Structure formats: C-alpha cells, structure tokens
Amino acid sequence: MRTSAAIMVGGLATATAAVVYQRFLRRPILTWGATPDEVSATLRGDELLPGADGVSTRAITVAAQPEQVYPWLVQMGPAPRGGAYTYDWVENLLGLHMHSSDVVLDEFQHPTIGTEIALGPNRMIIEIADPGEAFAIRSADGNWVWAFTIADGADGTCRLISRNRYRLPRLRDRIGMVPMEAGSLVMERKMLLGIRHRAETMSGGAALRRVR
Template sequence: MNTGWILAAGAVAAAAAVGYQRNLRQPILNWGATDDEVAATLPGDELLPDPDGVSTRAITILARPEYVYPWLAQMGPTPRGGAYTYDWIENLLGLHMHSTDVVLDEFQHPQIGDEIGLGPNKMRVEIAEQNHAFATRSADGNWVWAFTLIDRHDGTTRLISRNRFRLPRLIDRIGMLPMEPGSLIMEHKMLHGIRDRAETLAGTGSHVT
C-alpha cells in the first residue's frame, strides 16, 4: 500500500472517530437515561472519583423496587443468576453466564466485601442497599458498576445502570471506543431482561424481603 492510500485511510478513520464523538457517543453511553439522570450524583459515584469515562443507561419497569432488586442481588456467573443478556456471547468470553428466570434465595442478601467473578475481573460488592442501590468495584479499582432503583411511587421503578471507568493507558482509551457500541447492545438486552423478570415477578405477588 502506497503512502497516499495510507494517508487517505488515516484521514477516513480520523473523520469517523470525530463523527462518532460528536454525534453518536453520548446517545450510546446514555441510552434510556434522562438529562437529569445523566447529571445526577448516584450511589457508587464516590467509589471512583474523576473517571475517564461514564455511561448512564436506564429503563422504566412496571413494578416496585422490591421486585427489581432480587435480580440485581443475584447477578453473576454460575451458580449465581447470570446477567440477563446474550449468554452465548458472554460464554464465548468464558464468563459462565446462565441467566435464570427464578429468584435464587441463597444470593438475595449480598454483603459488603463479597466477590463476584467476571472472567479475569474480580468485582467486590461495595453497596448493597436492598431495593435502593447495588454497586461493585473491580479489584484494580478501575471499574465501578452501580445500579440505582428510583421508586416513582406510582407502582413503577426507574432502574439506572452506571458504569464509571478509569483508563490509565492510551491503548485502553483507544480500545474503549469500539467497545462502547457493543456494551450498549449487551446492556440494552440486560435492562430489558431485568424489566421482564421483575414485571413477571410482580405479577405473581411474591418477592424477597
């Protein structure tokens, strides 16, 4: 490939990156969330101050928080409840996820300090406030994944998922850009999976206390 083609390819790649940053990145990072939710300080933010990146995604669930929290409390690889997303993709990465449609009583009372393995990542439970908030932080401190449940007092819940991450190396920052659209695909499926399970659970009238 001659120098002209290399320069042209570089220019196209740079233009695509700029276009993504300006037009697509924020809708991808903040799918489903209102401007107020994106700007809000939420439980778990204090666990990773001054992050290099933040995503805030949200969904409305037609069920009270007590029907939503059980699915968060038990998330994780087998024997936990899975991630309610595309298991086959998760398992291609060796994560051993098998999403269940039932509440697993033995995982309903997570404690601060509990570890949940996500492949090479060891996530430590940092917040476990029943029916309100659940957050984990990676062993290296570079990733915090937090869920907030907002009781809207009309029988519905806003479930907000926030990822905060630190990218200490240039290669990490470059590698994150193509991962962001993929993360939306997985998290979109996860949020809908939690919604459907919570609404079904609410329909049965049973929940964990």
C-alpha cells in the same frame, strides 16, 4: 505514491469517523434510556471512583416495585449465580460461564459487603447493597465501578439506572474502549430489558405497562 495516497485516504476516513462518533453517536450510546437529569445526577456508587475517565448512564422504566427489581441485581454473576440476563452465548464465548436465571435464587439475596464476584479476569467486590435502593460492585484494581440505582417512578413504576464508571490508565485501554462502548450498549440494553421482564413477570406489571 499509490501507497502514500492510500495511507492518506485511510487516515482521513479514520479521522472523519472519529469526529462523527464523538460528536453524534457517543453520547446516545453512553446514555441510552436515561433522562438528562439522570445523566447529570450524582448517584450512589459515584464516590467509589471519583476520578473516572469515562461514565455511562443507561436506564429503563419498570412496571414493578423497587423490591421486585433488587433481587435480580444482587444475584447477577457467573454460575452458580444468576447470570447477566443478556446474550448468554456471547458471554460464554468469552468464558464467563453466564446462565441467566428466570427465578430468584434465595442463596444470593442477602449479599455481604466485601463478597467477591468473578467476571472473567475481573474480580468484582460488592461495595453497596441497600435493598430496594442501590447495588454496586467495584473491581479489585479500583478501575471500574458498576452501580445500580432504583428510583421511584410514576403510577407504580420505578426507574432502574445502571451507571458504569471507569478509569483507563494506559493508552491501549483508551483505544480499546472505543469499540467497547458500542458493544456495551448492545449487551447492557439486553440486560436492562431482561431485568424488566423478570421483575414485571414477578409483579404482574407487564400487562399493566401494555395497557398504558
């Protein structure tokens, strides 16, 4: 009886947590920093995975020109590329060999469509590389697209929008994505802040944003 009661209580707690997450937490987690218009907008890269099971759209304002943001995007990836500008120690616990660069790496500034970037077990292929506008990669199995859009902002700023689209073909993938969603916010927020810092340092925009 005690075991059955414990199971019932545990099941109720799990169901309650799932409802709370779905109703109150999931949308803010998946749309950190993005405006409602950015969340609902059709962006470059959406066409690469039209039937997505899940989408996240996160964004940040950068006090720099789009051409000062783009270089940091196209060099992302494991060594010898420029890292992911997030918590390297976390990435490297997973064996991703990330070392975030504070300088623009000239050898990665002219990406070619079809170039492969290895992210752990994922083989990512460069699909879009429009200087100052958009950059997107897609997994070799077609189940994940990570796309960046750089949009003009106000008063010399720009908006950096990061959109992930993913397909979850198996039940275990759908279950595993629940904790991954929250974890991805921690890592991606740090990444967007890292790109902003680097682009603003390049442009001198950090001081301008503090004055505002």
